[in-house]
Amino acid sequence: MATELCSLGPDVPLAVHGAPDYGELRRLGLRPADVLDFSSNINAYGPSPAVREAVARTPLDRYPDNDALALRGALAEHLGVSPQCVLAANGSSELIWLASLAFLRPFDRVLVLGPTFAEYERMAALRGTCLKIHRAEEKDHFALSPAAINDILASWRPHLVFLCNPNNPTGTAFGAPIVRDWIYKHPYTLFIVDESYLAFAPDLGSAADTTQDNVLVLRSMTKDHALAGLRLGYAVGAEQRIAALVRVRPPWSVNALAQAAGVAALRDRAHLRCSRERLAAAKSDLLAAFAELGMQALPSAAPFFLVRVGDGAAIRRALLHKGILVRDCASFGLPQYVRICTRRPEENARLIAAFREVRHGS
Ligand SMILES: Cc1ncc(COP(=O)(O)O)c(C=O)c1O
Incomplete structure (x- = not known):
């Protein structure tokens, strides 16, 4: 599918990105340190x-x-x-x-x-x-x-x-x-x-x-x-x-x-190599956990992947109230999806638990 348009700036809307919106966190009474961020595609093992x-x-x-x-x-x-x-x-x-x-x-x-x-x-x-x-x-x-x-x-x-x-x-x-x-x-x-x-x-x-x-x-x-x-x-x-x-x-x-x-x-090449291996293992377990929940995660060459959830914005909102941030994909033209970037195993377990609660309305 292809669309074509010619435009002359500068009346161009701002791009939407993942990562915490600090104003939104403030409105919700959350501190950045209280939020587990699965929305930025960053090595969860941190810098060397x-x-x-x-x-x-x-x-x-x-x-x-x-x-x-x-x-x-x-x-x-x-x-x-x-x-x-x-x-x-x-x-x-x-x-x-x-x-x-x-x-x-x-x-x-x-x-x-x-x-x-x-x-x-x-x-x-x-x-x-x-x-x-x-x-x-x-x-x-x-x-x-x-x-x-x-x-x-x-x-x-x-x-x-x-x-x-x-x-x-x-x-x-x-x-x-x-x-x-x-x-x-x-x-x-x-x-x-x-x-x-x-x-x-x-x-x-x-x-x-x-x-x-x-x-x-x-x-x-x-x-x-x-x-x-x-x-x-x-x-x-x-x-x-x-x-x-x-x-x-x-x-x-x-x-x-x-x-x-x-x-x-x-x-410090060893740090990158080691964290890449750990993230790959954590991703594979996380995909298995989504499959167990009956949720479809799409194949991906990266540590992040798309999950079809129905209403991505509603799921993002519900998870954020639990201190978990995922990327709702409406701005990509994919409102039924969220994007999730693998984190460490114990953090992924929190994500899956939060998904379970959100789906059961608790
Ligand atoms: C594909 C792609 N390119 C570039 C960037 C920008 O990254 P940086 O933090 O290096 O500016 C991002 C950030 O999300 C990205 O996803």
Whole structure:
């Protein structure tokens, strides 16, 4: 299914996201610490202890390095590319904005593969582009056909594509060979591949290729390294693409604590590996618990997944009164679903108990 619209910003609605709404918590008399958050797709095992030590050592009264040289160097080494092919940013959200500023002009054709993260559509609209949304269908468990995407790329010839892989909120994913095939076959299209969740599914492989001018990969360290409060992301791409992002970025957007945290997090690979394994085991038990409740959870390559609950907003509300936050998916056009991100086993048990109570009206 595809919809097409051309719009000229800035009358574009704000995007809806997961994570606690602090105003709502205040109205309900809840403190953020009282809420177990299954709505943000973050590593529930938290940051490496090395991150806390690095942050504690960082002076607060000095400007951060505007070029984030140490972090850029650590990322380049980690990725096996030159530092000129990497840019650190204030979360991958900032990179979506920078890429849109640098590479989109009014009436450019932009393809979004939906349902997906709302900032792509929002930025395409704010830049006044012609947007086509190719939307996956429920009957296919929201998996898109690579052949159908290839046909759109060939016939519509978009200037830019936003591809979230693995995709938020559906958890569907393409292996890197499929994405690379599109990149090579359609050199006039710039592929912005958002791999914010790839660290949770590394077997898929990355589309990053610094020798190809038409692909820019975005990654988030707020998710896998659990740095959401500090905000950290990075882009990997050909030198000239990264240079174009640098030209439109605001100064000092990556603060000193985030830079220090990023370097420390990259050094502690065992922490990420270990938490990824524990989350995978916890997810499998959580899916089994939903099945026991007779609730349908959709297959997902990520730690989060969709569950069909009937009225997603009502379920979210009822759970929040019990101190449990899930993502209601109405803003994705999926009002019958909630998205849940696996947490630690004991926390997942609380979620299942709360679901049981909500279903029995207690
Ligand atoms: C697909 C996707 N991209 C980017 C982001 C933004 O992440 P960050 O915290 O790195 O800005 C999110 C956050 O939910 C996301 O789901």
